[in-house]
Amino acid sequence: xxxxxxxxxxxxxxxxxxxxxxxxxxxxxxxxxxxxxxxxxxxxxxxxxxxxxxxxxxxxxxxxxxxxxxxxxxxxxxxxxxxxxxxxxxxxxxxxxxxxxxxxxxxxxxxxxxxxxxxxxxxxxxxxxxxxxxxxxxxxxxxxxxxxxxxxxxxxxxxxxxxxxxxxxxxxxxxxxxxxxxxxxxxxxxxxxxxxxxxxxxxxxxxxxxxxxxxxxxxxxxxxxxxxxxxxxxxxxxxxxxxxxxxxxxxxxxxxxxxxxxxxxxxxxxxxxxxxxxxxxxxxxxxxxxxxxxxxxxxxxxxxxxxxxxxxxxxxxxxxxxxxxxxxxxxxxxxxxxxxxxxxx
Amino acid sequence: xxxxxxxxxxxxxxxxxxxxxxxxxxxxxxxxxxxxxxxxxxxxxxxxxxxxxxxxxxxxxxxxxxxxxxxxxxxxxxxxxxxxxxxxxxxxxxxxxxxxxxxxxxxxxxxxxxxxxxxxxxxxxxxxxxxxxxxxxxxxxxxxxxxxxxxxxxxxxxxxxxxxxxxxxxxxxxxxxxxxxxxxxxxxxxxxxxxxxxxxxxxxxxxxxxxxxxxxxxxxxxxxxxxxxxxxxxxxxxxxxxxxxxxxxxxxxxxxxxxxxxxxxxxxxxxxxxxxxxxxxxxxxxxxxxxxxxxxxxxxxxxxxxxxxxxxxxxxxxxxxxxxxxxxxxxxxxxxxxxxxxxxx
Numbered sequence: 001x002x003x004x005x006x007x008x009x010x011x012x013x014x015x016x017x018x019x020x021x022x023x024x025x026x027x028x029x030x031x032x033x034x035x036x037x038x039x040x041x042x043x044x045x046x047x048x049x050x051x052x053x054x055x056x057x058x059x060x061x062x063x064x065x066x067x068x069x070x071x072x073x074x075x076x077x078x079x080x081x082x083x084x085x086x087x088x089x090x091x092x093x094x095x096x097x098x099x100x101x102x103x104x105x106x107x108x109x110x111x112x113x114x115x116x117x118x119x120x121x122x123x124x125x126x127x128x129x130x131x132x133x134x135x136x137x138x139x140x141x142x143x144x145x146x147x148x149x150x151x152x153x154x155x156x157x158x159x160x161x162x163x164x165x166x167x168x169x170x171x172x173x174x175x176x177x178x179x180x181x182x183x184x185x186x187x188x189x190x191x192x193x194x195x196x197x198x199x200x201x202x203x204x205x206x207x208x209x210x211x212x213x214x215x216x217x218x219x220x221x222x223x224x225x226x227x228x229x230x231x232x233x234x235x236x237x238x239x240x241x242x243x244x245x246x247x248x249x250x251x252x253x254x255x256x257x258x259x260x261x262x263x264x265x266x267x268x269x270x271x272x273x274x275x276x277x278x279x280x281x282x283x284x285x286x287x288x289x290x291x292x293x294x295x296x297x298x299x300x301x302x303x304x305x306x307x308x309x310x311x312x313x314x315x316x317x318x319x320x321x322x323x324x325x326x327x328x329x330x331x332x333x334x335x336x337x338x339x340x341x342x343x344x345x
Numbered sequence: 346x347x348x349x350x351x352x353x354x355x356x357x358x359x360x361x362x363x364x365x366x367x368x369x370x371x372x373x374x375x376x377x378x379x380x381x382x383x384x385x386x387x388x389x390x391x392x393x394x395x396x397x398x399x400x401x402x403x404x405x406x407x408x409x410x411x412x413x414x415x416x417x418x419x420x421x422x423x424x425x426x427x428x429x430x431x432x433x434x435x436x437x438x439x440x441x442x443x444x445x446x447x448x449x450x451x452x453x454x455x456x457x458x459x460x461x462x463x464x465x466x467x468x469x470x471x472x473x474x475x476x477x478x479x480x481x482x483x484x485x486x487x488x489x490x491x492x493x494x495x496x497x498x499x500x501x502x503x504x505x506x507x508x509x510x511x512x513x514x515x516x517x518x519x520x521x522x523x524x525x526x527x528x529x530x531x532x533x534x535x536x537x538x539x540x541x542x543x544x545x546x547x548x549x550x551x552x553x554x555x556x557x558x559x560x561x562x563x564x565x566x567x568x569x570x571x572x573x574x575x576x577x578x579x580x581x582x583x584x585x586x587x588x589x590x591x592x593x594x595x596x597x598x599x600x601x602x603x604x605x606x607x608x609x610x611x612x613x614x615x616x617x618x619x620x621x622x623x624x625x626x627x628x629x630x631x632x633x634x635x636x637x638x639x640x641x642x643x644x645x646x647x648x649x650x651x652x653x654x655x656x657x658x659x660x661x662x663x664x665x666x667x668x669x670x671x672x673x674x675x676x677x678x679x680x681x682x683x684x685x686x687x688x689x690x
Contacts, residue, residue, distance in 0.1 A: 022648065022649045023646065187655075188652075190537070190639065190647075190648070191563075192535070192537055192561040192562065192563065193561045195647055195648075198639070198640075198647050198648035198652075199647060199648060202648045202649050202652040203648075203649050205652065206649045206651045206652055212652060212653065213652075213653045213654065213655050214639060214640075214648055214652045214653065214654050214655075215639070215654070215655050215656075216537040216538045216562075216594065216595075216639055216656070217537065217561075217562055217563045217595075218536075218537065218562045218563075218594050218595030218598055218660075219594055219595075219655060219656075219657060219660075220598070221595075221597050221598030221601060221660070222594075222597055222598075222657070222660045222661075225597070225601075249561065249563050249564055249567075250561075250562075250563030250564075250566070252566050252567055252570070253563055253565070253566030253567075253598060253602060256566060256570075256601070256602060256605055257598065257601060260601055260605065294535065294543070294559060294560070294561055295543075295559075297642045297643060297645075297647070298642065298643060298645040298647070300642075300643040300645070301367075301368060302535075302540055302543050302544060302642070302643070303367060303535070303540075303543035303544060303547045303548075303559055304367040304547050304548050304551045306551045307533075307547040307550065307551055307557060307558075307559045308557065308558045308559065309558065309559050309560070310532075310558045310559075310560050310564060311560075311561070311564075312564060312567070315563075315564075315566070315567045316567075
């Protein structure tokens with residue numbers, strides 16, 4: 001992408017403001033961990049891998065803020081900030097994962113001077129960010145094998161450079177398939193209510209000059225039935241040990257249509273998205289977001305004020321509907337529980 | 346409804362302006378047939394049964410306008426106005442049907458004084474409007490039997506009083522179930538891209554004080570899987586002789602989820618919506634509408650200008666996914682071809 005999702009400069013994290021894309025390309029600058037938490041909860045930045053790296057930088061900013069305190073107090077305050085950051089969004093495991101990595105670094109270096117801990121944390125955040133891009137590229141390299149030449153690929157939500165530190169998960173595979181000359185065409189679901197497909201995926205596809213068509217979410221069913229889709233690629237917010245996958249609302253319906261019509265359905269996610277502590281999808285907490293996301297678009301009300309709204313951000317796709325999980329370590333195929341367990345070390 | 350879709354008073358037709366709902370409840374007053382034509386083509390009024398009755402009143406207004414002319418001239422001018430009205434929306438069969446009824450009345454009474462023809466036309470329009478409400482109530486009476494006590498009912502698009510002269514088709518059944526004290530709860534799909542569910546169905550449900558929840562279209566799949574929906578009720582734009590049903594985009598996907606999870610899926614439509622000249626859904630032409638419906642909401646762009654859009658207005662649900670077609674003459678059940686043919690006389 002021409003625009004970076006995030007960049008840390010001069011003591012602050014610059015995040016492309018995804019709430020305003022594609023109309024405006026502006027940056028949100030977070031100079032303390034509270035700004036970072038807000039950026040995550042308010043979805044300035046979104047996408048499981050992206051909020052992981054953002055959370056890591058947030059931990060560093062908290063450490064910076066408290067660096068003049070006595071050591072004990074410093075350690076206590078930074079850990080409290082970590083808990084605050086981790087609670088910004090509940091479903092994506094990557095946020096907890098990244099912050100746990102940072103907490104681990106703090107514990108490891110707790111005996112050292114604060115100055116050194118700061119350095120370790122900054123390097124840790126930079127490494128998580130850099131690794132994310134590397135991991136995405138590895139996933140893309142594995143994933144491109146499941147995309148037939150000239151394929152019509154359908155994707156949901158935004159899983160691109162904007163959802164990660166760079167490149168993308170499902171959209172990274174699409175990017176790679178395009179770059180390697182496979183001559184693909186992409187159908188992008190608009191992804192109500194927050195329209196990440198219309199706003200962000202379409203933005204990335206246009207920037208990369210990938211042949212693409214935007215559709216209302218409910219158009220996908222007919223395209224899948226009519227074999228106008230050869231493969232579906234989606235991301236994940238959390239994959240349970242058995243392969244059940246929590247991802248953006250609408251993913252489950254797509255997976256069921258694919259199952260009925262024998263269309264391959266792949267989840268593209270780094271192994272850090274697999275939560276081995278969670279046995280099945282039934283144990284994944286599904287975030288419910290504000291009714292305003294459904295009731296308002298661009299600040300204008302589209303429905304009567306008095307109507308109740310149910311607005312779950314995610315749904316759970318059962319492992320049986322998942323053809324494979326494309327990770328940086330290879331593709332896990334059925335039985336997913338067994339094949340995913342091989343990546344747990 | 347507290348607000349009538351249409352009401353003829355003091356020489357003019359008052360139409361609730363559906364372009365402005367639910368933000369503004371205003372009326373569009375048509376005092377000549379040109380206004381009526383504009384109201385139909387610009388979608389002040391929409392829904393096949395509603396535009397049929399509107400067209401009938403338009404014919405009466407044309408007759409009123411030309412009533413001081415010599416008889417021959419009067420007859421000629423009114424028929425020309427009829428042709429104008431019928432072309433306002435070429436695909437809606439109910440509009441042509443209603444205007445043909447009015448033309449028939451003119452032919453029948455051509456020998457009588459203009460004053461009497463006017464009276465006949467006014468009564469004719471009133472009868473078409475009244476009959477539409479009666480047919481809806483008959484459908485509701487039959488349909489209510491398939492709605493269990495305390496059921497969660499899911500519906501798509503707007504099929505209510507606003508889409509008809511009053512009461513509604515699928516939403517008419519819902520209204521009846523509520524009125525008869527079944528203690529139902531409704532899930533209303535917002536229905537992208539034109540948001541008829543969010544704008545119009547939600548408006549009607551709030552007005553009628555029916556317990557209801559608005560959802561993004563892609564939420565329905567999970568609700569159906571989790572048995573939080575007991576029955577799905579939708580309308581129809583055209584039903585083929587074999588029971589294949591063209592309806593608002595998104596209907597097919599719902600039907601497939603219902604088939605997978607054994608949830609009853611009913612189409613509610615008058616027998617006039619069954620097109621016996623069309624053998625199956627494969628022969629139904631699917632209207633593709635403007636990309637702007639997907640790209641813009643409330644006059645604001647939500648996606649990059651350069652992205653291609655595919656925007657079919659309807660999809661086709663195969664007869665095998667339809668539990669029954671609820672008509673004013675009873676419920677046609679599988680095999681639909683046979684049971685629907687009994688209503689063809």
